Amino acid sequence: MNSPLLLMAPLYPATQQELETRYRCHRLWEAADPAQLLARIGADCRVAVTNGGRGIEAATMERLPALQLVANFGVGVDALDLNWCRAHGVAVTNTPDVLTDDVADLALALLLAAVRRIPAGDRFVREGRWLKGGMGLTPSLQGRRVGIVGLGRIGRAIAQRCLAFNTAIGYCGPRRKSDVDWHYADSVVALAQWADVLIAACPGGPGTYRLISREALQTLGPDGVFVNIARGSVVDQSALVELLLSGALGAAGLDVFDDEPQVPAELFALDKVVLQPHQGSATHHSRAAMGQLVLDNVAAWAAGRPLLTPV
Amino acid sequence: MNSPLLLMAPLYPATQQELETRYRCHRLWEAADPAQLLARIGADCRVAVTNGGRGIEAATMERLPALQLVANFGVGVDALDLNWCRAHGVAVTNTPDVLTDDVADLALALLLAAVRRIPAGDRFVREGRWLKGGMGLTPSLQGRRVGIVGLGRIGRAIAQRCLAFNTAIGYCGPRRKSDVDWHYADSVVALAQWADVLIAACPGGPGTYRLISREALQTLGPDGVFVNIARGSVVDQSALVELLLSGALGAAGLDVFDDEPQVPAELFALDKVVLQPHQGSATHHSRAAMGQLVLDNVAAWAAGRPLLTPV
Numbered sequence: 001m002n003s004p005l006l007l008m009a010p011l012y013p014a015t016q017q018e019l020e021t022r023y024r025c026h027r028l029w030e031a032a033d034p035a036q037l038l039a040r041i042g043a044d045c046r047v048a049v050t051n052g053g054r055g056i057e058a059a060t061m062e063r064l065p066a067l068q069l070v071a072n073f074g075v076g077v078d079a080l081d082l083n084w085c086r087a088h089g090v091a092v093t094n095t096p097d098v099l100t101d102d103v104a105d106l107a108l109a110l111l112l113a114a115v116r117r118i119p120a121g122d123r124f125v126r127e128g129r130w131l132k133g134g135m136g137l138t139p140s141l142q143g144r145r146v147g148i149v150g151l152g153r154i155g156r157a158i159a160q161r162c163l164a165f166n167t168a169i170g171y172c173g174p175r176r177k178s179d180v181d182w183h184y185a186d187s188v189v190a191l192a193q194w195a196d197v198l199i200a201a202c203p204g205g206p207g208t209y210r211l212i213s214r215e216a217l218q219t220l221g222p223d224g225v226f227v228n229i230a231r232g233s234v235v236d237q238s239a240l241v242e243l244l245l246s247g248a249l250g251a252a253g254l255d256v257f258d259d260e261p262q263v264p265a266e267l268f269a270l271d272k273v274v275l276q277p278h279q280g281s282a283t284h285h286s287r288a289a290m291g292q293l294v295l296d297n298v299a300a301w302a303a304g305r306p307l308l309t310p311v
Numbered sequence: 312m313n314s315p316l317l318l319m320a321p322l323y324p325a326t327q328q329e330l331e332t333r334y335r336c337h338r339l340w341e342a343a344d345p346a347q348l349l350a351r352i353g354a355d356c357r358v359a360v361t362n363g364g365r366g367i368e369a370a371t372m373e374r375l376p377a378l379q380l381v382a383n384f385g386v387g388v389d390a391l392d393l394n395w396c397r398a399h400g401v402a403v404t405n406t407p408d409v410l411t412d413d414v415a416d417l418a419l420a421l422l423l424a425a426v427r428r429i430p431a432g433d434r435f436v437r438e439g440r441w442l443k444g445g446m447g448l449t450p451s452l453q454g455r456r457v458g459i460v461g462l463g464r465i466g467r468a469i470a471q472r473c474l475a476f477n478t479a480i481g482y483c484g485p486r487r488k489s490d491v492d493w494h495y496a497d498s499v500v501a502l503a504q505w506a507d508v509l510i511a512a513c514p515g516g517p518g519t520y521r522l523i524s525r526e527a528l529q530t531l532g533p534d535g536v537f538v539n540i541a542r543g544s545v546v547d548q549s550a551l552v553e554l555l556l557s558g559a560l561g562a563a564g565l566d567v568f569d570d571e572p573q574v575p576a577e578l579f580a581l582d583k584v585v586l587q588p589h590q591g592s593a594t595h596h597s598r599a600a601m602g603q604l605v606l607d608n609v610a611a612w613a614a615g616r617p618l619l620t621p622v
Contacts, residue, residue: 101453105476109427112420116590119433122424125586126579130572135588140596142412164475165416261441268437275436277446279427285451 001302004041006064008050011073015291019049019298028060038063047071047298053260053278055079061090069301071294074281075099075154077311078204078231092311093297096153098289099281104157106280107199107229110253111162113274114225115141120271139223139250141165147195149188149212150202150230151177158201170194173202188212192219197227204231214239217249225251229280232258241266244273255280312613315352317375319361322384326602330360330609339371349374358382358609364571364589366390372401380612382605385592386410386465388622389515389542403622404608407464409600410592415468417591418510418540421564422473424585425536426452431582450534450561452476458506460499460523461513461541462488469512481505484513499523503530508538515542525550528560536562540591543569552577555584566591 005023010016019025026045031037042063050056052074058081061067072080072094085092113119117138124135146162148155151171159169159182170183172191177184185191188211192198198220202208212235217226226249228235237258243249244267251272257263260278267273281287297308316334321327330336337356342348353374361367363385369392372378383391383405396403424430428449435446457473459466462482470480470493481494483502488495496502499522503509509531513519523546528537537560539546548569554560555578562583568574571589578584592601608619 101477102451105423105452106427108419108476109423109429112416113424113429113433116417116420116594118420118424118585118587119430121587121590122430122585125574125588130574130588135590135593137593137595137598138590140413140594141416142594142596161475164472165419166412263436263441274429274433276429276432277436277441279432279446279449282446282448283427283451283453284448285453287448 001047001298003044003046003066005298006038006041006045006048008048008056008060009054011049011051011294012287012291014288015073015294018291018295022295023047023298035063042066047301049073049294049298050080052076052079055081057081058084061085061088069093069298069307071297071301072311073290073294076204076231078233082311091301091307093294093307093309094311095290095293096309098293099286100153100157102283102286103154103229103280104161106255106276107154107158107201107227107253108161110227110229110255110274110276111146111197111199111225112141114227114251114253114272115139115144117271119274123271141167144168144196144225145170145183145194146197146199147171147183147185147191149173149191149198149200149234150208151180152201152203154229155199155201156180158199167197188216189219192216192224195220196223197225199227200230200234202230202234204233208234210234210236212236214243217243220249222247223250225253227253229255232256232260237264244270312358312609314355314357314377316609317349317352317356317359319359319367319371320365322360322362322605323598323602325599326384326605329602329606333606334358334609346374353377358612360384360605360609361391363387363390366392368392369395372396372399380404380609380618382608382612383622384601384605387515387542389544393622402612402618404605404618404620405622406601406604407620409604410597411464411468413594413597414465414540414591415472417566417587418465418469418512418538418564419472421538421540421566421585421587422457422508422510422536423452425538425562425564425583426450426455428582430585434582452478455479455507455536456481456494456505457508457510458482458494458496458502460484460502460509460511460545461519462491463512463514465540466510466512467491469510478508499527500530503527503535506531507534508536510538511541511545513541513545515544519545521545521547523547525554528554531560533558534561536564538564540566543567543571548575555581 046068049071145168148171172185241264253274255276357379360382456479459482483496552575564585566587
């Protein structure tokens with residue numbers, strides 16, 4: 001492929017380096033004048049590579065009339081204008097499967113850390129408070145029911161892990177799955193009525209915007225736990241913060257937020273909340289595999305072979 | 312039972328209250344003159360209740376010539392002079408099984424938190440550092456081998472959980488178990504050669520003192536992870552601290568220490584270490600069940616029935 005390739009955002013360094021070795025890449029985020037860069041390469045640029053956080057919007061793609069492929073580093077494509085791509089015959093690939101286990105591991109890490117107050121206990125020791133007396137008791141995961149919002153690849157991997165902790169599993173989603181016999185609820189509120197813990201594992205985007213409502217969180221109640229490794233957009237974040245502050249919701253483990261990296265500062269005082277800076281797939285293990293899949297999709301496209309993981 | 316009952320240390324409040332309602336209890340830790348209390352009740356006191364941290368030493372029991380039962384609130388009896396009890400016909404009970412799941416949950420919480428840097432990520436967000444850039448990548452649990460030191464009740468519950476994270480399982484202990492086909496190593500060093508992660512789940516006491524040696528930790532190496540939910544005594548703590556500081560050991564999740572609540576302050580600067588103030592069974596769920604078992608053992612003894620959980 002001799003035509004220019006547009007990089008929308010920095011990628012895992014080894015992946016970016018390999019792309020820049022193989023193709024004539026242009027870094028949009030470093031361009032002094034992005035519009036000028038787009039004007040210069042637009043007529044020939046057939047491939048754009050982005051990541052889940054940056055995506056690519058219609059306004060940019062409209063300046064790339066030769067665009068044929070958007071390769072996304074990440075599984076979530078909610079920051080990418082899929083409708084525009086469909087309407088203009090632009091293929092889209094993402095990186096499913098290879099990050100599933102790490103994201104599910106982080107969901108369990110957040111669940112256990114929120115229930116057993118791991119960062120709070122760590123602060124308790126580091127600040128020398130243990131020398132003056134014990135930390136007191138915490139809730140337990142035992143005997144709890146876990147409701148998973150979205151039983152896709154990641155939701156199933158979370159369920160597999162939760163089962164080993166003896167929790168009952170329930171889920172909600174667009175349709176009942178025929179291959180599992182877990183409790184199915186036809187709405188998030190119905191799932192929250194059944195569950196002690198809700199874990200958001202659904203895609204982001206307009207279809208799931210505020211899917212986990214104030215009512216669902218209130219239904220979960222003062223002993224309830226909410227975990228989010230999906231997207232900030234899937235939950236009513238103001239209600240979440242308010243219910244945690246008032247004690248109407250018991251605990252939370254949050255990897256994602258509205259308007260990242262902004263995080264509501266009211267949460268910083270709470271021991272029952274565990275916060276992570278969007279680390280779901282942020283391991284060398286996942287990122288290297290995601291990068292390989294981006295490279296393989298671009299190479300397949302350049303060679304005229306079928307894409308490996310079209311969206 | 313009309314004879315006095317000696318309480319060595321405060322217990323879970325509901326349990327202590329029930330004991331004090333049922334029996335004539337004396338709180339040793341509140342006695343202005345403990346020796347005088349022992350002299351006053353010694354001739355009649357047939358039952359002592361203690362916990363795993365406090366135990367009971369020969370010097371105290373020698374002043375209780377009528378002692379027939381020591382009921383321990385906790386599964387670990389390493390702070391209790393078992394040899395003295397055996398030699399003097401004093402029965403001992405502990406509280407196994409009812410705390411197994413919570414302790415195993417904490418082991419996984421520590422493992423995941425250490426590998427994925429959960430408290431470090433939580434600090435990163437709370438201190439506003441995310442606003443200036445990402446936290447960077449962490450190691451992953453995927454593809455790792457977990458070696459469990461001591462495959463008793465708690466070790467098995469840990470193995471059950473680890474399997475759901477796709478890790479291979481190995482173990483060492485006094486003997487190979489015939490009912491599992493996991494990798495067996497005949498020493499801790501041999502287990503560390505095979506494993507990426509070592510989890511200590513063996514009893515404390517002289518039989519396991521420094522069982523996890525400097526050599527074993529060194530063998531685990533710069534990507535290795537050590538988790539301890541057993542007792543501080545089972546590991547060479549100075550070597551552990553030194554290897555973590557130098558980077559010769561990758562990460563650690565520690566719930567127990569030599570000389571608790573003292574924790575080596577050199578660890579407080581390390582993001583790759585997760586520290587807890589001995590929270591293994593510190594949930595309402597476990598403590599209530601442990602307390603019931605203490606009450607049931609004392610009641611069985613008082614009624615002349617067999618003890619439920621003799622050591």
